[in-house]
Amino acid sequence: MSRRAPKRLLLLALCAFFALLFAGLGIWQVERLRWKLDLIARVEQRVSAAAVAPPGSASWSSLEPEAIEYxxxxxxxxxxxxxxxxxxxxxxxxxxxxxxxxxxxxxxxxxxxxxxxxxxxxxxxxxxxxxxxxxxxxxxxxxxxxxxxxxxxxxxxxxxxxxxxxxxxxxxxxxxxxxxxxxxxxxxxxxxxxFPIGGLTVVSFRNAHLIYALTWFALALLSLFGLALTARSTHNRG
The missing domain is CATH 2.40.50 (OB fold (Dihydrolipoamide Acetyltransferase, E2P))
Structure with missing residues (x-):
């Protein structure tokens, strides 16, 4: 085995590790995107719905925030x-x-x-x-x-x-x-x-999850490309 073989093996391991890591982060951002789109749809439906009575004191202790917000x-x-x-x-x-x-x-x-x-x-x-x-x-x-x-x-x-x-x-x-x-x-x-001036509630949600997902997937592809180059170099030198 050449002196450079351990370094190439380490590089292969690092490329594989980062490919899996970046792919995992990309999948996580896709899941966050689905959650954010569902949240936006739910809030838009609530703010445009007919007004109802708010939860009374008897139910305050058991309220779930996501069920009442907006x-x-x-x-x-x-x-x-x-x-x-x-x-x-x-x-x-x-x-x-x-x-x-x-x-x-x-x-x-x-x-x-x-x-x-x-x-x-x-x-x-x-x-x-x-x-x-x-x-x-x-x-x-x-x-x-x-x-x-x-x-x-x-x-x-x-x-x-x-x-x-x-x-x-x-x-x-x-x-x-x-x-x-x-x-x-x-x-x-x-x-x-x-005065006071009401109705200034800002109902908007930052949604950059798709951009983040594409970025992570692109890095995963680059890591795979690096893995392929390193593997090919190792094979040629073998």
Missing amino acids: RRVSLRGTFDHPRETLVEALTEQGPGYWVVTPFRTDAGTYLVNRGFVPPDRRWPGSRAAGQVAGPVTIVGLVRLSEPEGRFLRTNQPEADRWFSRDVAAIATRRGLGPVAPFFIDADRTANPGG
Whole structure:
């Protein structure tokens, strides 16, 4: 056996290993693509469906997030405006805040993201017309709580600074008692005075799985090509 034989055998093993690895990653991305397409179809169906009542307090403990996210709901109750929470936001309207307000209903208390306000409207007095008292009906989309923060910024409840809509933390900070484990994004129905601005939910999902799959499969083919060249060289030198 020549001195180069062990190196060629090692190269053969590495080419075979990477061909299998890249092929496996490509197959995984195909599976992720199927999952993402199913998710997109499911969400599109939910956001365009007729509004239904949201899950009541009796079922909150057994809810499965994937079964309720982006479901279109309608509910009637009363806003607890003194306990609203401002969550920093960056939207198509620019920087500002989400106005997240407790909503008391016969089925329980829900946090409702009433919509966006610019910095000069953060104080309730600057949008008094929108602080409607008495029973109202709202329609919106169920959204999941955001306990991990957003954009690498962690909520600071003790300072009342919020960067994400963490339902449990907000409820604790405001002393709300039991609340739904999700929040509701209000739709575009205009509020008196024009603020908050609802209906700014972004319903889009990045889907680059096909590109990733093709990339991994291409690398697998290159590894196989390298394997074939190495094997041919080994045979010719044998």
